[in-house]
Amino acid sequence: MILKRTLLLCLGLTMLPMLGGCQLKDIDKRYFVVSAGFDYSDNPAAPYRVSLRLALPSSKIEEGGAMSVVQTADAASIAEAVRHLKSTVDKELEFGHCREFILGRKLIEKDGIDNSLQWLSRRRDIQSVSNVMVGDPDAYSVVSLKPKSERYPGNSLFLSFGNEGTEAANTVTTYLFDLYRRVYETGLDPVLPVANVFRDAYKIDRAAVLDKDKTRLFLDSDETLLFNMTAFGVDNTILVLPDKPLNIVLAATHTTSKINLKGGEDPVAIVNIRIEGFLEQSPPHLLEKDWGGLERKMGKHFSEEAERMLYKIRDAGVDPYGFGLHYLADHHNAKGRWEKWKRLYPEIRFEVRANVSIQGSGLIR
Amino acid sequence: MLEKVKDILGTPSDFTAETMDNGYAKMQICFFPGMCDMDQLKDAIVVPFSYRFDPDEFRRMLHTSIGFMKDVPEDQWVDFLLKGYIILEYEGEVFVFRAIRRMQTQPDQTQVEASLQGPQSAFTENLDLNLTLVRNLYNVPELTVENFEPQNQSKSKIALLYDRTKRNETTLEEVRKRLRNLDEGLLLSAGQLAKQISQAKYRLFPITQITERPDRLSIHLNKGKLAVLMDGSRFAILLPVHFFDFMYAMDDHYEPSWMSRFLIGLRYVSMMLTLLLPALYISIVSYNPEVFRVQLAFTIDGSRAAVPYPSFIEVLLMLFMIEALIEASLRLPRSVGSTAATVGGLILGQAAQQAGLVSSIMIIVTSVVAISNFVIPNSTFSYFIRILKYAFVLVAVFAGLVGVVVGIFMLVVYLCNMRSFGEPYFALFQSKAGKASDNIK
Numbered sequence: 056m057i058l059k060r061t062l063l064l065c066l067g068l069t070m071l072p073m074l075g076g077c078q079l080k081d082i083d084k085r086y087f088v089v090s091a092g093f094d095y096s097d098n099p100a101a102p103y104r105v106s107l108r109l110a111l112p113s114s115k116i117e118e119g120g121a122m123s124v125v126q127t128a129d130a131a132s133i134a135e136a137v138r139h140l141k142s143t144v145d146k147e148l149e150f151g152h153c154r155e156f157i158l159g160r161k162l163i164e165k166d167g168i169d170n171s172l173q174w175l176s177r178r179r180d181i182q183s184v185s186n187v188m189v190g191d192p193d194a195y196s197v198v199s200l201k202p203k204s205e206r207y208p209g210n211s212l213f214l215s216f217g218n219e220g221t222e223a224a225n226t227v228t229t230y231l232f233d234l235y236r237r238v239y240e241t242g243l244d245p246v247l248p249v250a251n252v253f254r255d256a257y258k259i260d261r262a263a264v265l266d267k268d269k270t271r272l273f274l275d276s277d278e279t280l281l282f283n284m285t286a287f288g289v290d291n292t293i294l295v296l297p298d299k300p301l302n303i304v305l306a307a308t309h310t311t312s313k314i315n316l317k318g319g320e321d322p323v324a325i326v327n328i329r330i331e332g333f334l335e336q337s338p339p340h341l342l343e344k345d346w347g348g349l350e351r352k353m354g355k356h357f358s359e360e361a362e363r364m365l366y367k368i369r370d371a372g373v374d375p376y377g378f379g380l381h382y383l384a385d386h387h388n389a390k391g392r393w394e395k396w397k398r399l400y401p402e403i404r405f406e407v408r409a410n411v412s413i414q415g416s417g418l419i420r
Numbered sequence: 421m422l423e424k425v426k427d428i429l430g431t432p433s434d435f436t437a438e439t440m441d442n443g444y445a446k447m448q449i450c451f452f453p454g455m456c457d458m459d460q461l462k463d464a465i466v467v468p469f470s471y472r473f474d475p476d477e478f479r480r481m482l483h484t485s486i487g488f489m490k491d492v493p494e495d496q497w498v499d500f501l502l503k504g505y506i507i508l509e510y511e512g513e514v515f516v517f518r519a520i521r522r523m524q525t526q527p528d529q530t531q532v533e534a535s536l537q538g539p540q541s542a543f544t545e546n547l548d549l550n551l552t553l554v555r556n557l558y559n560v561p562e563l564t565v566e567n568f569e570p571q572n573q574s575k576s577k578i579a580l581l582y583d584r585t586k587r588n589e590t591t592l593e594e595v596r597k598r599l600r601n602l603d604e605g606l607l608l609s610a611g612q613l614a615k616q617i618s619q620a621k622y623r624l625f626p627i628t629q630i631t632e633r634p635d636r637l638s639i640h641l642n643k644g645k646l647a648v649l650m651d652g653s654r655f656a657i658l659l660p661v662h663f664f665d666f667m668y669a670m671d672d673h674y675e676p677s678w679m680s681r682f683l684i685g686l687r688y689v690s691m692m693l694t695l696l697l698p699a700l701y702i703s704i705v706s707y708n709p710e711v712f713r714v715q716l717a718f719t720i721d722g723s724r725a726a727v728p729y730p731s732f733i734e735v736l737l738m739l740f741m742i743e744a745l746i747e748a749s750l751r752l753p754r755s756v757g758s759t760a761a762t763v764g765g766l767i768l769g770q771a772a773q774q775a776g777l778v779s780s781i782m783i784i785v786t787s788v789v790a791i792s793n794f795v796i797p798n799s800t801f802s803y804f805i806r807i808l809k810y811a812f813v814l815v816a817v818f819a820g821l822v823g824v825v826v827g828i829f830m831l832v833v834y835l836c837n838m839r840s841f842g843e844p845y846f847a848l849f850q851s852k853a854g855k856a857s858d859n860i861k
Contacts, residue, residue, distance in 0.1 A: 058620075058622060065830060079706045079730065079817070079820070080706060080707075081705060081706050081718065081724065081730050081731050082705045082706070082709045082721050082724055082731075083721055083724040083725050084721055085709060085752070087709075087714075087718070087721070088713070088716065110718060110721075111717040112719070112721035112722040112725070113722045144630075149709060149710075151709055151710025152709070152710055152714045152717055154626070154714075180710070206715075207714065207715050207718050208718070209714070210714070210715070213714070311584070328769065
């Protein structure tokens with residue numbers, strides 16, 4: 056009797072999760088969205104244009120065998136546009152594997168990031184580890200590109216970020232959770248990679264720096280590299296010292312960077328960066344002549360370049376490094392502290408202390 | 421005497437009942453020739469009675485030799501006969517002489533629990549020989565054997581073994597009580613006996629372990645546990661046991677420690693796989709496809725495109741096939757068994773996938789489930805796991821991944837609640853003798 060009751064209880068408990076309401080739908084009745092782009096159309100009634108790239112899976116896996124379709128809809132909001140799109144496809148849209156969200160350049164310049172971010176962070180089936188980027192000139196062009204090298208639809212764009220596939224030094228990787236944090240954190244501003252289409256491939260080598268809502272500044276490729284090294288300590292970068300007849304190039308295998316804030320009324324932001332690597336390109340026997348001197352020269356050159364980039368970011372009035380957060384963290388957070396920082400920041404001075412260490416010439420003698 | 425016996429037995433043709441007369445004295449003798457050892461009969465009775473007959477000596481022999489039992493109550497005569505004893509009446513006295521034909525004189529080879537480096541001898545169907553095997557391995561004066569003769573139709577002798585200094589009194593009392601109160605009816609094997617003494621019919625896990633290896637039994641006794649041997653069965657019953665005892669092979673004691681640790685780990689992984697994989701397949705394919713890596717999701721998606729039915733029908737179909745296959749290869753004669761496996765495994769799996777009945781991933785899942793199940797060293801335990809798998813499948817159909825997680829949780833709770841003859845079943849460490857609680861379930 057007791058056993059029967061226990062069994063019934065167990066059965067009842069097991070049935071409880073059904074109330075969660077997730078329905079049984081087989082994997083082949085779902086359309087996997089692999090990338091989504093949000094654009095700004097010029098129609099005031101339906102300002103949001105959502106383009107989704109849907110994977111058409113095949114059991115054969117081969118180079119260039121990735122099939123996908125791109126669907127577009129305009130609506131008054133992103134959520135509505137997605138609902139419209141649902142009626143144009145024959146299967147359930149599944150965002151569980153959508154890890155690339157492209158925001159059109161026009162959208163974040165005119166309308167800002169907020170609306171898209173709201174939608175992205177509210178939906179439960181969108182992963183927080185999605186990559187967010189800016190599409191230049193618009194998101195649709197990035198979403199609709201189908202590179203020939205793809206084995207899986209959407210894989211190519213996905214592999215461009217992080218260290219999963221390529222480890223490109225000029226690619227800034229921003230995850231959705233990080234973007235969300237940077238939007239809502241005082242004293243830290245979002246930065247997004249900029250993707251554009253370039254000869255049947257994605258070119259992601261610039262970065263857009265935003266204030267809390269709209270873009271303020273676009274960094275070019277070299278500046279993005281410097282930013283990546285100083286802000287994130289990205290490994291596998293290069294460091295160039297202009298020289299005649301050939302530039303000296305250091306392949307940096309290891310970079311660590313640390314930010315310090317000194318001074319009360321006249322703050323100095325100190326970026327300590329240590330770069331290790333070996334020479335990938337240099338005139339013969341240069342290293343043996345003056346090893347330490349070369350290291351110092353390279354460090355000095357890097358510091359100048361990085362400081363120029365830092366002042367540029369400062370003058371745009373944004374703070375992707377989080378200097379403000381540093382300031383708030385090591386000063387007693389009394390009332391008016393943040394206002395004071397806002398007054399101080401446009402006058403802040405930067406000092407980049409680069410410690411370059413050359414491991415060797417890369418040659419085997 | 422003869423008439424009384426014949427009254428009860430009737431006159432079966434394999435029964436011999438005669439009056440022998442050597443000219444000096446008469447002797448009535450009866451026995452089942454098929455069940456008796458004729459050499460013993462000749463040496464002990466026929467030769468002294470017929471060739472070297474001396475009445476005094478013969479009488480002395482009957483009265484002093486330990487082979488002859490006197491004063492056996494009349495109502496037990498037939499029982500003795502049926503066990504292969506010889507009954508004779510001489511000068512008005514009835515003697516029972518033990519001359520049972522020994523079927524086995526050699527220990528068996530291990531068949532179920534193979535071991536690479538351990539002893540290769542296993543229990544036989546002869547209780548005396550089994551006790552010898554145990555005594556040889558566990559050679560201490562504290563080893564106690566208690567005999568039970570249940571009053572059921574088989575009347576097979578049952579021996580309860582334990583170490584006098586290490587055993588736990590409460591557990592021992594409980595087991596004794598249950599052995600005295602066995603069901604009427606036929607008792608044919610140790611497995612049946614184990615079912616009867618563990619009493620609860622619908623447990624999800626076995627609380628007794630069945631083994632054919634004397635060395636396993638000795639280790640078990642040494643921990644202060646009990647063992648039950650039964651005449652006519654190659655298997656001993658060990659009790660109480662813990663969940664983790666089932667995942668032990670005897671080789672773990674004989675092989676390098678690193679290797680055995682690794683193998684034990686492997687067995688647990690296999691157990692989890694065979695238990696959860698079908699359920700996980702359903703819940704991931706039908707509820708939470710984002711759990712896969714995206715590449716795998718696309719592959720499964722593509723391979724499932726041809727499958728007409730929802731994932732759980734696919735899973736149940738394949739599981740049915742594999743269970744049928746395992747069952748067939750177990751029950752078939754050995755010469756045919758391999759053919760069944762080949763036909764079923766290779767041809768059917770491949771063909772089912774090409775015909776679009778199941779996805780290619782499902783074939784892999786099925787194979788992993790089947791193979792992992794064979795890794796579990798104890799067959800009884802693996803049966804229970806095989807059944808439990810379906811419970812998880814059922815939960816996965818209705819509740820997806822959340823259901824499976826809840827199911828695992830409930831299974832752990834159930835295991836923690838279980839007791840094996842008063843000892844906690846899910847205890848990671850073996851409790852010392854005399855520590856077990858009194859709440860026997």
